[in-house]
Amino acid sequence: MARRLSIAFVHPNLGIGGAERLVVDSALCLQQRGHRVVLYTMHHDPAHCFEETRDGTLEVRVCRSWLVPRSIGGRLHILCTILQSLALARSVATAREQFDVLFVDQLSAPIPLLKHAHAHILFYCHFPDYLLARRDGPLRRLYRAPFDLLEELTTAEADEIAVNSRFTQETFRHAFPRIGRAPRVLMPALNLHAYDRPPDADDPALAVLRTGKRVVVSINRFERKKDVGMAIDAFAALRDCRACLVVAGGWDTQVAENIEYLSELEARARSLGLRTRTVAPRGATPAALALLPAGAVRTPSFPAAGDDGDQLESTDVLFLPSFTENQRAFLFSVARCTVYTPTNEHLGIVPLESMYMRVPVVAVNAGGPRETVPHAKAGYLCEPTAEDFAGAIRRVLDASGAQWAAMGAAGRERVQRDFSLDAYADRLERLIHEMLQRPMSSSPVFGILMTLFIVFAAAAAFALASWL
Structure with a gap:
């Protein structure tokens, strides 16, 4: 111009x-x-x-x-x-x-x-x-x-x-x-350069995310239309997979639905026999802490003894409201799979972020993901049921190293070609x-x-x- x-x-x-x-x-x-x-x-x-x-x-x-x-x-x-x-x-x-x-x-x-x-x-x-x-x-x-x-x-x-x-x-x-x-x-x-920066490994806020388990990530705002509960239901069917589901998303203390839905999801996971943990946003005020599910822990603000241990050994589902960009970068660096559950989502940025970071995506076969996620190449498109999602997640988790890397490479190539800034x-x-x-x-x-x-x-x- x-x-x-x-x-x-x-x-x-x-x-x-x-x-x-x-x-x-x-x-x-x-x-x-x-x-x-x-x-x-x-x-x-x-x-x-x-x-x-x-x-x-x-x-x-x-x-x-x-x-x-x-x-x-x-x-x-x-x-x-x-x-x-x-x-x-x-x-x-x-x-x-x-x-x-x-x-x-x-x-x-x-x-x-x-x-x-x-x-x-x-x-x-x-x-x-x-x-x-x-x-x-x-x-x-x-x-x-x-x-x-x-x-x-x-x-x-x-x-x-x-x-x-x-x-x-x-x-x-x-x-x-x-x-x-x-x-x-x-x-x-996507601003690809922003995703090319490696996470700051010295950030104490990463301590709550370190684990020897395989990590499955769900990133969405805490809104009911995002149907994150389906990810929890699907994960409950994978008890023998030695993995941890991290549910991260936007959480605003001024939005009643965010507060209610996070509590609903935490209760849903516990009702399925899953061990849960909620990490408060960094710098959360006492008023904000009171709005979180009972037992929420604070985000560490300085390194502490034991940070090198497995912080999620006794956790099946970790809730991470209002995560930081460095936490997001770390999650994508360790994730084995990203689960994206909204049905008829108009586009969906998270699948693009995940594919660029070479993490296979499991998403609903409807709406925007049908136009962005190459099925069976960069992940899987499923029917919006817990059974279908559980099967697709298991396929990703059980894929060989070479198969998993090939899916990651196909996703990154797709984003670089069509979704660069x-x-x-x-x-x-x-x-x-x-x-x-x-x-x-x-x-x-x-x-x-x-x-x-x-x-x-x-x-x-x-x-x-x-x-x-």
Whole structure:
């Protein structure tokens, strides 16, 4: 791209997850190509974020709306999130800096208001939100109706729409029939150089992970839709394999589901006769420790006697909430297999990370992994049952050294060829360049009308919610 662009990324919560990793990598690759990049967000916790957003590599501007809570009585999350996003959009639209491009993802509601920034808007749809929402009962369906319509109308206002896989592209077309154009497929990439750094062996936080057992890894946020329980059920069927399952993932003390699901998984493992251990995040406060399952141990902050021993000899399932990047690197360096359990996941970054680190993947034969994991070459694609997963995990664990190495090499080659940051940057720059050749989709006046609709829908939803 010939000229230097000014690009703002608008993302709700810069925590730790696949969506956040895509935003960070997109910002990094554009910044490295000489473009001016700023990240706007509603929430950024330095203790729970990717390093590049904490160490000054990327400029992050946090715009909170103190008048709007994250929820009301533990409910109305979508209403509060939309209202917060409007405040964030106002901060972007009234910024003194003029942006050429706004990269918006996850939440489309602020797009009409962002029109006032007079910039081209690229919306990255990880997956239609309304397909992920609960609608158990007529009142909840009525409550969700205005938000579902709002998502479709506001998404259509973007100048360009991209999705992360062909699976999401097809889902998008069925979910939003009023949007006449098909979104562009822009698969995420990995910053391969970040994975090439070996783990810091002197990090005392690695002590809780050292073992002579074979390690099976599951990495996902602690959300029920990730179906991590299936990994635990499958592992329970492998009692004679002398292995340890490490369940690591994003865990936010502000998200009730994260807290509840971790406790549910720990109880599930114990009910199956598995010996469990939960390690608290590094630097966890007393309040955070109180939210963890009983008996959680602290992450060591300094080397201690016995660190060279087998810390997991008496543990079958280790829970590692809010793990560090160095712990992730160590896990991939010792893992024999990665288990990825979400069904119809729109893409899935973890299988790509695992394959690049030469660790075979066992994933559900649906959604994004069907497009990323070469079956029987870099791992196995299974039906979403504990029996199928147990069989595939056993095949990986029982593979000879040469067979295991061949699967690892095939996975790494796949990622290097199709998911490098350079290849992704080329595709992203090309998409932005094509978008800039076209006029912006509508005037800011429409944004005012759409904003009024959002406020009206929010008020109506609040009234309906009182009946739920």
